[in-house]
Amino acid sequence: MDKERKVKNKKSESKLMYFGKLAFWLLAGYLLFFTSLPDYIDNAIDSIDTEEASQVTEAVEPVPVPVQAPPTPSVPKKKVEESCEKIIRGNISSSGEKIYHVPGGEYYDATVAEEKFCTQAEAMAAGYRKSKR
Structure with missing residues (x-):
């Protein structure tokens, strides 16, 4: 062992x-x-x-190679505006507040629009807030 x-x-x-x-x-x-x-x-x-x-x-030393973004197809602004249905209605209240209304909203049919938008993002970019109802 x-x-x-x-x-x-x-x-x-x-x-x-x-x-x-x-x-x-x-x-x-x-x-x-x-x-x-x-x-x-x-x-x-x-x-x-x-x-x-x-x-x-x-x-x-490396030679810098310029990087280019791929070309974006350009669509004339008028065609974009024509192709969109401006269904979002924006109006300014008596207190001066900018409010936008979407179809199906409580006050949508009663709203007289000062401005119309294609998208909610477009309305928000213009300074409008969504209607609470």
């Missing part, structure tokens, strides 16, 4: 030693590479004359 335990311990110790050495050499290589890299770059830059350096920078 004791011999088996010793054999297992030796195997696990040898694995630890292996991985420890591997980690050491990897770290040493990493440090060697990255500590000598700045010197290598500096030497390379010093060996290039200024004309070559400007060519290198021109080749490396």
Whole structure:
């Protein structure tokens, strides 16, 4: 029993030693590479004359590409107004408040419209609020 335990311990110790050495050499290589890299770059830059350096920078710098929005189909304003049924009625109350009425509303039929709109958003953009009834 004791011999088996010793054999297992030796195997696990040898694995630890292996991985420890591997980690050491990897770290040493990493440090060697990255500590000598700045010197290598500096030497390379010093060996290039200024004309070559400007060519290198021109080749490396990205050229901006203009981005254009896709063209939107233009519809004449008159055609849009003609195609819309202006069913939303807007009127100004005696107190000066701008109110719009939609079909089916309580006061829709009784409203004499000062302005008519195609959409509720259009009415709100003109400063009207929706009728409470």
